[in-house]
Amino acid sequence: MTIVTNDTPAHVDPQSRLATVPDSSRASRTASFDPADFPVPSGREEEWRFTPVDRLGALFADGPASGHLERSVQLPEGVTLTDISGEQARSLASRPPNDRAAAQAFARSGGAVRLDIPAEAQLEDAARIRLTGTGGEPVFGHVVLTAGRHSKATVIVEHDGTAEYSEFFSVEAQDGADLTVVTLQRWNDDSVHLGQHQALVGRDASYRHIVVTLGGAVVRLNSNVTYAGPGGDATLLGVYFADAGQHLEHRSFVDHNEPKGTSLVTYKGALQGETARTVWVGDVLIRAEAEGIDTYELNRNLVLSDGARADSIPNLEIETGDIAGAGHASSTGRFDDEQLFYLMSRGIGEYEARRLVVRGFFADIIVKIGVPEIVDTLMEAIEEELATDMGTPA
Amino acid sequence: MTTLEIKDLHVTVETETGVKEILRGVDLTVRSGETHAIMGPNGSGKSTLAYSVAGHPKYTITSGSVTLDGEDVLEMGVDERAQAGLFLAMQYPVEVPGVTVSNFLRTAKTAIDGEAPKLRHWVKDVKEAMTSLRMDSSFAERNVNEGFSGGEKKRHEILQMELLSPKIAILDETDSGLDVDALKVVSEGVNRVKASSDIGVMLITHYTRILRYITPDHVHVFIDGKVAESGGPELAERLENEGYDRYLTAQV
Numbered sequence: 166m167t168i169v170t171n172d173t174p175a176h177v178d179p180q181s182r183l184a185t186v187p188d189s190s191r192a193s194r195t196a197s198f199d200p201a202d203f204p205v206p207s208g209r210e211e212e213w214r215f216t217p218v219d220r221l222g223a224l225f226a227d228g229p230a231s232g233h234l235e236r237s238v239q240l241p242e243g244v245t246l247t248d249i250s251g252e253q254a255r256s257l258a259s260r261p262p263n264d265r266a267a268a269q270a271f272a273r274s275g276g277a278v279r280l281d282i283p284a285e286a287q288l289e290d291a292a293r294i295r296l297t298g299t300g301g302e303p304v305f306g307h308v309v310l311t312a313g314r315h316s317k318a319t320v321i322v323e324h325d326g327t328a329e330y331s332e333f334f335s336v337e338a339q340d341g342a343d344l345t346v347v348t349l350q351r352w353n354d355d356s357v358h359l360g361q362h363q364a365l366v367g368r369d370a371s372y373r374h375i376v377v378t379l380g381g382a383v384v385r386l387n388s389n390v391t392y393a394g395p396g397g398d399a400t401l402l403g404v405y406f407a408d409a410g411q412h413l414e415h416r417s418f419v420d421h422n423e424p425k426g427t428s429l430v431t432y433k434g435a436l437q438g439e440t441a442r443t444v445w446v447g448d449v450l451i452r453a454e455a456e457g458i459d460t461y462e463l464n465r466n467l468v469l470s471d472g473a474r475a476d477s478i479p480n481l482e483i484e485t486g487d488i489a490g491a492g493h494a495s496s497t498g499r500f501d502d503e504q505l506f507y508l509m510s511r512g513i514g515e516y517e518a519r520r521l522v523v524r525g526f527f528a529d530i531i532v533k534i535g536v537p538e539i540v541d542t543l544m545e546a547i548e549e550e551l552a553t554d555m556g557t558p559a
Numbered sequence: 560m561t562t563l564e565i566k567d568l569h570v571t572v573e574t575e576t577g578v579k580e581i582l583r584g585v586d587l588t589v590r591s592g593e594t595h596a597i598m599g600p601n602g603s604g605k606s607t608l609a610y611s612v613a614g615h616p617k618y619t620i621t622s623g624s625v626t627l628d629g630e631d632v633l634e635m636g637v638d639e640r641a642q643a644g645l646f647l648a649m650q651y652p653v654e655v656p657g658v659t660v661s662n663f664l665r666t667a668k669t670a671i672d673g674e675a676p677k678l679r680h681w682v683k684d685v686k687e688a689m690t691s692l693r694m695d696s697s698f699a700e701r702n703v704n705e706g707f708s709g710g711e712k713k714r715h716e717i718l719q720m721e722l723l724s725p726k727i728a729i730l731d732e733t734d735s736g737l738d739v740d741a742l743k744v745v746s747e748g749v750n751r752v753k754a755s756s757d758i759g760v761m762l763i764t765h766y767t768r769i770l771r772y773i774t775p776d777h778v779h780v781f782i783d784g785k786v787a788e789s790g791g792p793e794l795a796e797r798l799e800n801e802g803y804d805r806y807l808t809a810q811v
């Protein structure tokens with residue numbers, strides 16, 4: 166067994182230097198379909214301590230089914246989208262909600278949308294769901310995605326517009342399935358989005374979850390994985406770019422509850438603007454039965470201007486000695502002026518030089534993402550962010 | 560015909576214990592076709608001179624002037640200095656993660672020329688220059704200086720000099736950290752550029768070793784932030800035999 170700790174020395178948030186073993190095991194955290202099992206967060210709870218909970222009241226509150234997002238859907242042949250009842254959704258959920266927001270998403274959504282990829286389907290084109298907020302009432306959503314045995318598919322969910330939105334997204338990648346889920350947050354800057362993406366990865370299945378968060382006032386996504394059999398492979402990738410006034414929080418929890426699985430968590434973010442704020446918390450639990458697993462998690466943040474703040478916290482709990490590998494790396498670094506000087510001393514203008522450095526920072530994760538249309542969208546969006554924040558070249 | 564003229568240059572840096580003057584009145588003129596060796600002990604301010612001319616923000620010019628064909632270099636941004644024809648091969652080249660050498664070179668060439676190079680010629684030029692510097696073609700797809708050995712970084716600096724065709728190049732200890740073979744390869748690179756262009760070279764070095772391969776027209780001894788003595792190649796020989804002690808004791 167190897168445990169790799171690779172912390173870059175410069176500008177590291179002291180909290181992120183070591184993977185901390187949390188006070189209470191991640192395994193003991195409440196999971197329930199009933200919102201009453203979760204008190205309204207005060208902000209003092211370990212899992213809410215970074216989040217501006219005072220802006221989330223509407224999504225914690227009890228009430229009837231509420232507003233909705235405009236939905237446009239493009240499905241490849243064979244893929245079906247159906248409305249199902251809350252009861253059905255509950256029976257299909259791999260695990261219950263983990264916090265009050267997700268429990269309310271289940272309770273107040275008034276049923277769920279089921280997206281079904283048939284067994285052995287080999288989809289060339291992605292299934293796409295675009296959800297657009299139109300303001301008004303808070304929205305609660307519940308999606309159940311099933312990728313049948315040995316199917317291969319990509320599902321892209323894109324969010325834009327203005328909304329207060331809480332979602333519970335339950336995913337099952339059945340045995341041998343190869344599933345990529347992309348969630349793209351391009352909200353207007355007044356939107357709030359809370360989500361729990363809970364995946365169950367079958368025997369020898371391969372699950373890729375890709376988060377791209379660019380817009381929104383407050384975005385807080387929990388991306389979780391458990392395994393339904395040995396040999397499952399989970400890759401969780403995230404890219405975020407926070408501007409002034411944005412709070413972008415990404416949490417993941419990989420529960421290695423089966424042997425021989427692998428997990429790779431890689432999140433990279435840039436922050437620009439005085440009040441830009443990001444949080445990454447990566448929990449990995451390796452249970453006693455999870456022999457021979459291999460896991461690695463990494464988070465890197467690039468701080469482009471003074472006053473922006475990134476928190477980065479890996480948590481690793483290991484209950485068995487018999488693993489192939491477990492490691493993590495986390496760092497938060499300021500934009501390196503020596504890199505800027507080097508590029509500019511070769512005649513490259515400041516704007517172009519900054520662009521090269523920021524693109525370079527994201528280059529390796531962009532290669533990992535691999536879904537061409539997402540990569541293009543992302544690169545364009547990063548260019549836009551840089552252009553608005555730095556002023557376009559003279 | 561280009562002239563880089565440094566006159567009575569005074570430069571300070573901010574240190575933990577306050578402002579420290581490092582350059583104390585440097586006078587130096589480098590013209591096209593000339594090669595000037597700047598030799599001096601550690602800490603005498605050679606790199607400070609190089610960085611100050613290139614415009615590194617760490618250094619504050621307190622008085623004096625630097626001009627390129629009469630144009631005020633100190634008024635120019637870092638990128639503008641390079642576009643005007645100045646080049647600095649750094650003592651410690653910087654790693655730029657995620658930016659490939661080939662992308663970097665093309666972007667720099669485009670910035671300096673004001674237009675993108677013709678693709679076919681450019682690819683050929685890069686290949687040839689890399690071959691003559693004994694750089695494997697795989698370097699083109701590696702990230703700038705990332706994981707390069709000391710010698711590879713220096714070759715990469717000279718590669719840039721060859722491709723960007725500056726008017727005046729400042730080479731800051733390009734020889735340090737090179738074994739004899741690499742020193743020859745790098746020197747050949749510099750000599751190739753000298754032979755094929757009218758480049759003026761300011762060769763900063765600690766040792767006389769590189770001067771066996773690159774012949775200087777002028778040698779300047781740099782002590783405590785200024786030029787203590789100037790002469791021809793024979794001055795380098797004298798330094799080789801006597802070291803810098805003579806200048807250092809003379810100071811006390």
Ligand SMILES: Nc1ncnc2c1ncn2[C@@H]1O[C@H](COP(=O)(O)OP(=O)(O)OP(=O)(O)O)[C@@H](O)[C@H]1O
Pocket residue numbers: 572573574575579581599600601602603604605606607608650732765
């Ligand atoms: N940021 C700084 N803080 C304190 N001292 C500095 C700083 N930058 C430069 N110096 C000092 O300025 C002096 C000149 O440094 P410089 O790097 O120019 O010397 P050099 O001649 O290039 O030396 P070497 O041969 O070792 O490369 C040194 O004494 C160095 O310690």
Ligand SMILES: [Mg+2]
Pocket residue numbers: 605606607650731732
């Ligand atoms: Mg030096």
